[in-house]
Amino acid sequence: xxxxxxxxxxxxxxxxxxxxxxxxxxxxxxxxxxxxxxxxxxxxxxxxxxxxxxxxxxxxxxxxxxxxxxxxxxxxxxxxxxxxxxxxxxxxxxxxxxxxxxxxxxxxxxxx
Amino acid sequence: xxxxxxxxxxxxxxxxxxxxxxxxxxxxxxxxxxxxxxxxxxxxxxxxxxxxxxxxxxxxxxxxxxxxxxxxxxxxxxxxxxxxxxxxxxxxxxxxxxxxxxxxxxxxxxxxx
Numbered sequence: 001x002x003x004x005x006x007x008x009x010x011x012x013x014x015x016x017x018x019x020x021x022x023x024x025x026x027x028x029x030x031x032x033x034x035x036x037x038x039x040x041x042x043x044x045x046x047x048x049x050x051x052x053x054x055x056x057x058x059x060x061x062x063x064x065x066x067x068x069x070x071x072x073x074x075x076x077x078x079x080x081x082x083x084x085x086x087x088x089x090x091x092x093x094x095x096x097x098x099x100x101x102x103x104x105x106x107x108x109x110x111x112x
Numbered sequence: 113x114x115x116x117x118x119x120x121x122x123x124x125x126x127x128x129x130x131x132x133x134x135x136x137x138x139x140x141x142x143x144x145x146x147x148x149x150x151x152x153x154x155x156x157x158x159x160x161x162x163x164x165x166x167x168x169x170x171x172x173x174x175x176x177x178x179x180x181x182x183x184x185x186x187x188x189x190x191x192x193x194x195x196x197x198x199x200x201x202x203x204x205x206x207x208x209x210x211x212x213x214x215x216x217x218x219x220x221x222x223x224x225x
Binding site for chain 2: 032034041042043044045046049089091093097098099100101102103104105
């Protein structure tokens with residue numbers, strides 16, 4: 001079936017440390033992936049995306065890694081800040097559809 | 113505010129009533145999506161519009177649900193004969209055809225009593 005899942009429901013990190021949030025996807029036909037950040041009471045906010053022809057993409061303080069062999073996606077946040085506290089979702093899209101499949105989310109807690 | 117807006121932000125209704133939500137996408141965004149999100153879960157895709165055409169619908173969208181985007185700008189999502197299981201946050205997102213980044217609105221939280 002189609003599913004996008006996350007290994008850890010909650011991740012606590014010290015302020016200033018790096019965070020790694022993981023995601024497994026099941027559809028090998030997926031060719032586009034997005035990470036979203038959602039704060040309480042708000043809609044998801046785009047963080048970074050990656051296409052299946054890439055294995056790494058960097059943004060400002062964030063890096064997304066894609067391992068198609070094991071169908072694994074990760075989001076790395078450098079120097080985690082209190083403002084990074086939120087729920088993070090990965091989403092996948094497969095070629096030929098407009099449908100995005102979201103995972104259940106990982107809550108990131110930044111400890112002062 | 114030039115972002116995606118949704119109205120109302122909150123809606124409480126009794127089971128069996130009809131409700132309608134509105135989404136105003138970012139101006140000139142021709143793609144529009146509706147999602148449903150329950151507590152602790154990721155958004156679930158409901159439907160997609162490109163301009164005024166509804167190009168994809170999820171199996172989640174039962175015959176009680178209908179969405180329109182008559183002029184290719186704002187969109188409405190109507191739920192008829194609401195059930196308690198319809199209680200959720202309904203999110204709208206828009207994007208440009210040339211870009212994949214979806215911009216989400218704040219959502220409409222529906223509570224069915």
